[in-house]
Each structure stands twice: as structure tokens, then as C-alpha cells.
Amino acid sequence: MSASLPIQPLVAAHALALRAGGSAQGRLLFSGLDFEVHAGERWVLLGPNGAGKSSLLGALAGIFPVTAGHVAVDGRSLAQWSPAALADRRAWCPQFWSDPFPATVIDTVQLARDRSGWQTWPAQPDARTRAVVARLELDDLLQADVRTLSGGERQRVAIATALLQGSPLQLLDEPASHLDLAHQQLLVRLLVEHAAAGGAVVASLHDLNLAADLASHVVLLDGHGHAVAGPRAAVMTQDRLGAAFGLPIRSIAVGAATRYWHGDSAATVDDR
Numbered sequence: 001m002s003a004s005l006p007i008q009p010l011v012a013a014h015a016l017a018l019r020a021g022g023s024a025q026g027r028l029l030f031s032g033l034d035f036e037v038h039a040g041e042r043w044v045l046l047g048p049n050g051a052g053k054s055s056l057l058g059a060l061a062g063i064f065p066v067t068a069g070h071v072a073v074d075g076r077s078l079a080q081w082s083p084a085a086l087a088d089r090r091a092w093c094p095q096f097w098s099d100p101f102p103a104t105v106i107d108t109v110q111l112a113r114d115r116s117g118w119q120t121w122p123a124q125p126d127a128r129t130r131a132v133v134a135r136l137e138l139d140d141l142l143q144a145d146v147r148t149l150s151g152g153e154r155q156r157v158a159i160a161t162a163l164l165q166g167s168p169l170q171l172l173d174e175p176a177s178h179l180d181l182a183h184q185q186l187l188v189r190l191l192v193e194h195a196a197a198g199g200a201v202v203a204s205l206h207d208l209n210l211a212a213d214l215a216s217h218v219v220l221l222d223g224h225g226h227a228v229a230g231p232r233a234a235v236m237t238q239d240r241l242g243a244a245f246g247l248p249i250r251s252i253a254v255g256a257a258t259r260y261w262h263g264d265s266a267a268t269v270d271d272r
Helices: 053-061 083-089 105-113 127-135 151-164 181-196 208-214 238-245 263-267
Strands: 011-019 028-037 042-046 068-073 090-093 169-173 200-204 217-221 227-231 249-254 257-262
Touching: 011 053, 028 053, 028 068, 028 217, 028 227, 042 053, 042 181, 042 208, 053 090, 053 169, 053 200, 053 217, 083 090, 090 151, 105 127, 105 151, 127 151, 151 169, 151 181, 169 181, 181 200, 181 208, 208 257, 217 238, 238 249
Parallel strands: 042 200, 042 217, 090 169, 169 200
Antiparallel strands: 011 028, 011 068, 217 227, 249 257
């Protein structure tokens, strides 16, 4: 009886090094980064501005040049994937969106749902599309022009588009930007559900408390060429976070959660 093959990570980075701008002359963002993202895991990228979070997401998606090391999806180098096949395995949601021409919300999200061409364009949204737009509270905006949406509304359309691509691996660059508190918590629930259903998430965030709510694992970039990756509790320590962000960071257990605050406010907490 033959031994079963090991389960490959959805995406893995090995000895990865990136430079700013993807050029050989760019500042070294980090080097020697190793981590694997398996089904069920939720990885959050943390670090100061310019540390390389967006670049790392782009490298995992196959759209940002790698200085050294390599990235593999399902155990295969990115170079071995065709664009169409790679789109079936990973969805990439960038930090910024450009909407140069009129398009409704429903047409925008259906572009991700059906990538086979206009000749098979569905007359009506399917059940999966309707379910996702309803969860993201977009029902009343389906016929709205995406150019007229608020920042938070447009962000929810972007999240819906990524989820509807049907890819197990979700790569999301600052998906909580512009979202109010209620929709930030909704985002966390949706991404936790996605991972629990057999997918995985890699997302960059700035809010440490939101990161703690979402993450099972963390990559912490310090902006000075160093990176550390591992389980949330091992990486999101006061010392490591404080060194990366350059200010005192404190944490406290609140029920089953850990809450973070920073700066001199740590000495002036009012418990009233």
C-alpha cells in the first residue's frame, strides 16, 4: 500500500527577498522569509508603511518581481501556472481600485464570478452571487454605478468580487480600509468562514486589534529589512510589535481576546 502524498500548502514562500519597486536598485524590503499557508489558516501581514506588505501580497499573487527565493502555489512554482489556472487558485484584491468607465455593482461582481467570456454572461445573478452580495449588504446598490459609491461601499464591492472569484486562496491588501466598525467585524466573520470552509486568507491590516481578531498566523515586517512569520501568539508580542512600529505597545487579555494599545496612553488608561 503506497503512502499518501503530503498535502501541499495553498501558497508558500521560501527564502523570499523583495526590493522596493521590484527593481534591483530598490531598497531591500526583507530577505530570507519562509512561511507556508495551509487550508484553514488566516495570515495577517503587519508592519509600518513602506515595509513591504503590499509588495509581499503582489509577490504571492505572481504580479510583483521576486529578488531572491521563490513562491509556489499548490506546490508548483508560479512560473508553471497559466493566468487562467492561477485565477482559479488565488484571488488578489489590491489596495486601490480604478473605475474608468460606468459599470453597475452587479456587473462588476459578476465579472469575477464568470471569467469564461461574454458569450456565457448570466442573465440573472446565481445563488452564490446573491448570497455574497447580501452578506456584504450590497442588495440596495446592485444597479448603482461603482463610480458613485462611497469608499466603504466600493471596498465591500471589491471584497465581494474577490470572494466570488471562487478561489480558495484570498490575497487581500488592506481590505478593512474605509470600512466602518460594523463592516470591519463583518469582514472578519466572512474571512473566518472562508478559511473554515477549506480556504485560506492572507491579508494586510493596520489595526492590531482587528488583526488579532482575524489572524491565526502573522507575518511581521519591520521596515528595516527584517521579517518574522509564525503563529499569532508567537509573533504579536509586545516587544516584537513595539520594535517593528517604533513605539511602546501593550496588550491585555479581555475575555478570550487580546487587545492592544500603544504610546503614552498605556500609562493613562482610565478604568472608570
